[in-house]
Amino acid sequence: MTDHIAEMMERVADKLLPLDAWHRARGGRMVPFAGYQMPVQYEGVMAEHLWTRENAGLFDVSHMGQVLLTGDAPDVALEAIVPGEIQKLGVNRMRYSVLLNEEGGILDDLMVTRRERDLYLVVNGACKYDDLAHMRETFPDEVVITLLDERALFALQGPKAGEALASLIPEVASLYFMQAGAFTFEGMSLWISRSGYTGEDGFEISVDCDHAEVLADRLCALDVVKPIGLGARDSLRLEAGLPLYGHDLDETVSPVEGDLSFAISKRRRAEGGFAGAERILEELEEGTDRKRVGLAIEGRQPVREGAELFSGDRMVGKVTSGGFAPTLGAPIAMALVKSAFAPLGTALEAEVRGKRIPVTVAAMPFVPHRYHRPKTA
Amino acid sequence: MSRYFTEEHEWVEVEGKIATVGITEYAQQQLGDVVFVDVPAEGKQFDKGDEAAVVESVKAASDVYSPVSGTIVEGNDVLADEPGLVNSDPEGDGWFFKLELTDAGELDSLMDEAAYKKFVADL
Numbered sequence: 090m091t092d093h094i095a096e097m098m099e100r101v102a103d104k105l106l107p108l109d110a111w112h113r114a115r116g117g118r119m120v121p122f123a124g125y126q127m128p129v130q131y132e133g134v135m136a137e138h139l140w141t142r143e144n145a146g147l148f149d150v151s152h153m154g155q156v157l158l159t160g161d162a163p164d165v166a167l168e169a170i171v172p173g174e175i176q177k178l179g180v181n182r183m184r185y186s187v188l189l190n191e192e193g194g195i196l197d198d199l200m201v202t203r204r205e206r207d208l209y210l211v212v213n214g215a216c217k218y219d220d221l222a223h224m225r226e227t228f229p230d231e232v233v234i235t236l237l238d239e240r241a242l243f244a245l246q247g248p249k250a251g252e253a254l255a256s257l258i259p260e261v262a263s264l265y266f267m268q269a270g271a272f273t274f275e276g277m278s279l280w281i282s283r284s285g286y287t288g289e290d291g292f293e294i295s296v297d298c299d300h301a302e303v304l305a306d307r308l309c310a311l312d313v314v315k316p317i318g319l320g321a322r323d324s325l326r327l328e329a330g331l332p333l334y335g336h337d338l339d340e341t342v343s344p345v346e347g348d349l350s351f352a353i354s355k356r357r358r359a360e361g362g363f364a365g366a367e368r369i370l371e372e373l374e375e376g377t378d379r380k381r382v383g384l385a386i387e388g389r390q391p392v393r394e395g396a397e398l399f400s401g402d403r404m405v406g407k408v409t410s411g412g413f414a415p416t417l418g419a420p421i422a423m424a425l426v427k428s429a430f431a432p433l434g435t436a437l438e439a440e441v442r443g444k445r446i447p448v449t450v451a452a453m454p455f456v457p458h459r460y461h462r463p464k465t466a
Numbered sequence: 467m468s469r470y471f472t473e474e475h476e477w478v479e480v481e482g483k484i485a486t487v488g489i490t491e492y493a494q495q496q497l498g499d500v501v502f503v504d505v506p507a508e509g510k511q512f513d514k515g516d517e518a519a520v521v522e523s524v525k526a527a528s529d530v531y532s533p534v535s536g537t538i539v540e541g542n543d544v545l546a547d548e549p550g551l552v553n554s555d556p557e558g559d560g561w562f563f564k565l566e567l568t569d570a571g572e573l574d575s576l577m578d579e580a581a582y583k584k585f586v587a588d589l
Contacts (some may be wrong), residue, residue, distance in 0.1 A: 134524040320525050368483035389549070390502045391522050413501040413524045420501075442520065444505075453470070 102299070107150050107241045107298040107433040108305060109229055115316055117307075123214035127153040127319050138415040141287060141325055142456075145247035146317030147308050154217025155240050155295055158208040158224075161231035167208060168187035170227055172344060174354035178203040183253060183282055186352050187344050188212075188220060191370075193365020194340040195347060196223060200334070202269050202282060209269075209280070211242070213334050222436055227364075234243060241301035246291035246325070250312040254281075256290055257307060260293065266460035277304060283461055286322065288329025288454055296422040327421060328414050330383060335419065337409040337423050343443025345372035346425070348381040358444045361377065380431040383453035384398050384439070386411075386420040398424055399438045399445070405430045408439060416456050422448070471582035472533045477557055480573060485534055488561040489521065492586050493539035497523040498554040504560055505541030505563050512536060512565070514572055517564045521552060534572045558578065 099378030103121045106112065112119065129151065130137060140146060158167060164175040173186040183202040187195045212220045222358040224234050240334070245254055245422060255262045258274050261281055277300040285291040296304050308314050319430035323333070332338050338347050343365065345353075350373060357363060361370055386392050396408040411422030422439075431437040433452055438445040470478040475493035479486040492498065502522040512532035518529040519541075540583050541563045547553060551560040567573075575587060 129525070132500060133498055138495060138524075389546075390504065391527065393527060413522070415499075416522065 091287055094185075107301050108147055108151070109341060111302055111305060114318070117318060121317070122319055123152045125214065129384060130318035130320045130383075131316055134324060134330070135415050137315070137317045138324050140155075140291065140315055140359060141247045141317055141321060142416055143248065144313045144315070145245055145250040145253045146289070146321065147305065147314055148244040148246065148317050148322055149241070149305070150214075150244050150322075151241040151298075152214030153242055154210075154212040154214060154220065155237040156210040156212060156217075156224075157222065157235040157460070158210065158228075158344075159206065159235070160233040160234055161229070163208050163228075163232045164310060166228040166232045168357070168363060169261045170223070171201070172353040172357050172363050172366075173201065174356055174367060175201060175203070175208070177356075178357065180205055181269050183284060184352075187338075187347075187349060188223065189344075189364040189369075190340055191364050191407050193340040193343045193368035193391050194339055195334070195338045195342055195344060196220065198334050198338060198349075200284065201281075204269075212456055215287070221421055225352070225374055229300070232457060237295070239298050240295050241298050243294045243296065243301075243305065243308070244285050244287075244291060245294065245308060245314070245316075246285045246287040246289045248315075250289065250291040253311050255307070256311065257299070258332075265462075266290075266462050275307075279304075286329070286331055287325040288331070288456060288460075289325075290459055291337055323410075324415055325410055327410060327412060327423065328456040329458060330423075330452065330455060332381065333410055337425075342381070342425070343372055343377065345369060346377045346379055346381065354393060377428055379425050380427055380428050380460075381409070382431050383451045383455060384408070384411070384422040384424055384437075384448045385451040385455075386422060386439070387447040387449075389420065390441060390446060391420040392441055392448065396422075396439045396441055398426060398430075398448070399440060400430055400435075405437065414455060421451075421455050423453075426450070429466065469579060470533070470576035471579065471585075472531070472576055473585065474531055476530060476533045478573070478576065479531045479561075480567070480570075482566050483570070484564055485567055486561050486564045487530075487533060489520075489530060489556055489584070490586075491556050494553050494556040494560075495554075497521065497525075497528065498522050500549045503542075503545040503552060503562070504550045505543070505545060505575060506538045508538050509538060510538045512538070515541075523563075532565070533576060534565070535568040535570070536552065538563055538565050540564045544588055
């Protein structure tokens with residue numbers, strides 16, 4: 090029983106979230122993550138996970154980097170290091186993308202929103218300073234890069250997130266999935282997008298640090314909203330089939346290997362002109378040696394990150410993240426496997442503590458997405 | 467009958483030559499929701515400090531060490547279907563395994579309940 094507890098207590102020199110005291114007062118158990126002390130859970134991962142799937146959960150994700158790009162043609166500059174269509178991204182529309190190195194490996198994944206006067210990026214907390222350095226190095230001097238470190242970021246996620254937030258700010262009801270806008274509430278200036286990392290409907294809300302506590306209190310005063318920790322954030326995103334940078338994706342994994350080809354826009358495929366384009370465009374044509382897949386696990390024992398995957402005696406891949414899926418009541422995982430073993434239904438074995446556990450390549454998401462999209466006829 | 471505790475948050479209940487082992491209330495709180503437990507099979511032999519069982523919560527996997535040397539006489543098979551017993555009754559029905567002691571003298575190095583309570587309070 091030592092390793093796990095000791096690990097959690099090891100590092101103490103982490104930064105504190107603006108709402109650190111708020112989390113502790115609500116029973117949050119704080120652990121080091123991405124250089125911050127973050128709440129991993131309040132009442133328990135399982136209960137928080139299920140609450141979010143049925144009601145609405147409030148996540149403090151202020152560790153993430155909120156970055157503004159202004160100045161001369163930031164969209165053109167950004168397109169040099171991401172494979173998505175940014176120049177034609179509409180105002181108040183957002184897009185998932187990946188920051189690429191020259192070899193076409195993923196340095197980080199991010200959300201890009203075009204706003205009236207700037208591009209607004211949200212990047213991973215653990216990568217934000219490296220991302221900033223990389224952008225400074227890559228972009229022309231005319232592009233101004235600003236880290237919004239005086240802004241907190243919340244995610245409100247779950248099937249009741251829409252009614253919850255609209256009860257405070259009725260105008261947000263007009264947002265559909267991957268749309269965003271500026272709103273005011275009790276004198277606070279908020280930037281709100283309809284997006285998230287759980288597979289549920291929900292919002293991400295950027296707020297000045299000075300107002301963050303009031304906003305969190307207003308939201309948690311609603312019957313359907315509870316604060317939710319990082320533990321459930323991880324199990325929710327895993328069920329939703331969404332990759333976690335530093336685990337399922339890293340600087341060796343290309344977007345094609347990472348099953349993120351949807352993020353490579355049509356014009357960019359035709360024109361190229363982004364970091365690593367040579368490798369990535371070739372992979373789109375020829376396929377890749379390995380691929381990110383989902384795994385269904387037989388039995389109850391979770392198969393965790395690092396577990397090796399076998400077809401007979403041959404090692405054919407590795408689990409990149411895995412755990413127990415509370416919604417399904419069963420373990421699930423993501424893995425990078427050799428492409429020959431990536432088709433749905435492929436039977437493999439995972440080695441866990443010297444035992445072989447049968448697993449099957451399964452479709453993702455494991456739990457269907459329930460985003461708020463416009464109704465199509 | 468007396469109960470001993472380890473710094474790794476296991477408890478040992480001794481009755482004659484048979485020791486029952488589980489994890490403490492403090493340990494289950496730290497672990498969170500237990501979703502899987504692997505207990506050792508009858509006849510397995512362990513030295514004091516050997517990895518004897520695995521407990522997995524939603525968050526992480528942890529080893530349970532054998533607090534004393536001995537031979538397994540029974541694993542708690544109920545935990546295979548009801549791992550949540552480790553959360554709801556860690557120091558009772560959520561026990562992990564029973565073993566026959568090789569050397570009852572090893573118990574002297576463990577903590578009694580008062581010492582363990584103080585140990586946890588100081589963490």
